[in-house]
Amino acid sequence: MIITLIFLLLQLLASLSMGSLNCPTDEAIPPQFHLVRECQRASADDALSLENTSSFEDCANLARELHGLALNYAPGGPTRHRNMFIQSNHGSHGRILRSRLTVFEQPAEFFNCHVLQCPQNSTFGGMVNDSRFDYYSLHGRPTTLRNYSCVPEVGLFLVYTNPSSYLNASLQCSNSSEFSGSLAHIASESRTRALSQWLMDFNRKSRPVLEAKPMPIIFLAYVGLAFNRTTSLNAHDFRNAQHESLICFLYRAWDVGHPALGQQKANESCVALTPQGTWHALSCERQLPFICEIFTASPRSWKHEAELDIGPNSVAKCRND
Template sequence: MSLSYYTFIILLPLSLLSGLSNCSLNCPTEKSHPLQFHLVRQCQRASADNALALESTSSLEECANLTRELRGLAFNYAPGGPKRHNNLFDLKFFRNETQKQKHMRSQLTAFEQPGEFFNCHVLQCPQNHSFSGMINDSRFDYYSLYGRPTVVRNYTCLPEVGLFVVYTTPAAYLNASLTCSNSTEFTGSLAHIASESRTSFLAQWLLQFNRKQLGRPEPEPNVFLAYVGLAYNRSTSLSPMDFRNSHQESLQCFLYRAWDTGHPRLGQEQANASCVALTSQGTWQTLSCDRELPFICEIHTAKPTTGWEHDDAELDIGPNAVFECDNN
């Protein structure tokens, strides 16, 4: 099972890894975390109001590659063909369209009606469990890295990064990790943070959460520290700086660091301060794994399948799905 998305792995120079092999560090590769988009809805497209890109591509694979390049989490694609040339859902509307409505539609720009001009819409985030942003359009299909939306309702999408669930009820590090990995609502783990975008986005979420508590009749406690997926383990770590994420990938595989002043605690202090928490200022602190804190889970992407032609396992027929559309 792959991480959420776009870890953006940059391996350190070999000179800094002397004596440590990639195998022992368990550094991630494209093969270890394959990213595949899954067909989720047929004859529907998600709203493209905040799309990362609107393009015309020659194939489904080209659209998927563009989405990966731009760090999109989902996309709409119109495959074309005789029976996908017109939007069947609009035919009745157009037959009854008034002259005024035709004139108003003619004034719209191409970017205000992307379904008419672009067959590939790169999206920042996938649809949530309700599919409230879907538009019936027989020309398009909707694809997502996450397959069918998770049943959990309070997850957060960080655009171009991934999906996360923040638990504000404090727990020790082990219990926090088990909550993420054993959830019945999603497949996940404590959040991976070894990139600037992940650390800054998640820290900003904590700041926004704290601001929302101001003025509430029964505010929740502010969150200044939250466990993430990074810890030192004497039995698996190869050096004092060899902190590992939830997939046992070493921090030494990545260039990014955000240690707070005085952290990480090393030497004799490390035994009692070997787990990592994210601060609302966007820094990392090491502290006792027994300390109870809020924590951040990351939702993993859907499991890869053998190819587009076999990718119907994530097809969704839930709320607002289309059943009458002819895809042949």
């Protein structure tokens, strides 16, 4: 491990003397949680954490630390101390129900901050009217796409099974009218492992079923990593869809014999992920499925007043009482 780190540091120092790597910096704006639903909360059955925090920012910081993609937060105050939607359940029935359930079976009663693995999808099927809470997501209002997948603690992704060249795959991800995104970023162990497991699960679900048309099995899928002789600084300078160099990152998952060297590398300069969690360098003209990553909403792109998804009846009830 130490030898690997020294080798990567030497690569980085050599490349810095040759030009810009466009590495991500610590000064980057931390991911922002955007208010999506007032007076509603998402199910916290599979929450990453249930806590009591003194402020929304403390709750958001906890969510960032745990790589949560959404959260419920109860701001407190005189008008938000009880759930106005279940007034009929107050009294003896409410006390009996509360005493029979554990603390973690009724998180809304005991915790004001719920850090969630994934955001709600476009149907908001898991939402509960609760005037004590508001619901926030890194992705803002959900995309209208219905076939995207959430990889918990990583992000939202969309797999295209129709084969395409690397260039066309990249353009389809970045120019979509339905979402803002790019070919998936994989330069970390957590991302490579999670996405390869996702491919494995996808293949398992897609195997032939009686009288059902099977989906194609994916053995390789393009992701956002490629070598460009005109912009790369040295033989190890693969770059992701954001033009950040692989030299900036410590993680590698190259399969045996990848990437190729010398003249062969010029013909095998795009990267695909395998279900086994390895990277293959291959010809960019090869027709393969590909994985798009859906970006989180940026502060500039999210307009609270124009895009807040208020949900059925919840805000009217909250604001009128």
